[in-house]
Amino acid sequence: MSTIHTTKHAGKIALVTGGSSGLGLATVQRLVAEGAFVYLTGRRKPELDAAVANLDGRAEAIQGDISSQADLDRIFARIRERHGRLDILFANAGGGEFAPLGAITEAQFDKYFGINVKGTLFTVQKAIELMPPGSAIVVNGSMVSIKGVPAFGVYAATKAALRSFVRTWASDLKGRDIRVNAVAPGTVVTPAYKSELGLTDEQIEGFSAQAATAAPLGRVGTPDEIAKAVSFLASDDASYITGVELFVDGGAAQV
Known part of the structure; x- marks a missing residue:
């Protein structure tokens, strides 16, 4: 867990979907360290239990x-029951897989649009x-969402859809003082x-090396660097x- 302790989000109630590992877990840890009480969701109970084990009672895991x-309704019912409000939402849960044009299946399309697009829409709506x-x-x-990464079209399209949603939701929420x-x-x-x-580990190493070469900063990012940006936007x-x-x-x- 982060050793940073601030009051940036003191007293805030937050929800991080897909919060048991990766970017989601890094954001949970950062928000807790910055004073929030954080609910985190995920599909796998062992990972959820491990995620909250060292968060000093400042987080609660909800499998879903x-x-x-039905899972979303149960998640928000728990938040309503315990705290009655939600100040921060990081709609993070999602997934993807590689499949080039010509090999994409209907099942892949339905799975990732169902999670990334439909799931995020109803998470936010509720x-x-x-x-x-x-x-x-x-x-x-x-x-x-703006790069043509080979064989990643379905995932990229879901993320482009989310970008479009953010624009629309910012307009829909006009007058409510809720930022998105x-x-x-x-x-x-x-x-x-x-x-x-x-x-595989070898493929990840090669992918990371290629990505580092393509980035002006010459390296890949860390989960906490994303978490810091989420914390800023939520603050x-x-x-x-x-x-x-x-x-x-x-x-x-960008370049």
Whole structure:
């Protein structure tokens, strides 16, 4: 867990979907260290239990799949029951896999649009019922939404859809003082590279080396670097920012 202890999010109630590993877990740890109480969701109970084990009672894990309406209802019912409100949402849960044009299956398309697009939409729609004025939503996008990464079209399209949603939602929430923004990570190696993408250690090393070469900063990112950006967008420091897509990509999609 981060050793940083601030009051940046003191007293705030947060939800991080897909919070048991990778970027989600890094964000949970950062928000807790910055004073928030954090709910985190995920599909696998052992990973969820491990994630909250060292968070000093400042987090609660709720097993659930965002592509299931029943699971979402149960998640938000628990938050309503215990705290009655939600100040920060990091809509992070998602997934993808490589498949070139010509090999994409209907099942792959339905799976990832169901999780990444439909799941995120209904996560946000149900969350805003609990969000008071001054709340913030951060959606996890990706730099691939504007980059033509080979064999990654379905995933990239889901992230482009989320970027579009953020623009619309910023308009829909006009007058409610609820901000909504997207963070667009570049290449950050997480456990999902194996569990979701199915890459070997050797493939991950090669992919990372290639990505580092393509980025002006000459390296891949770290989960906490993404978490810091999410924390900023969710904080009062970003009080006049809504509808944006913040690229945290070492410059890879910018030059």
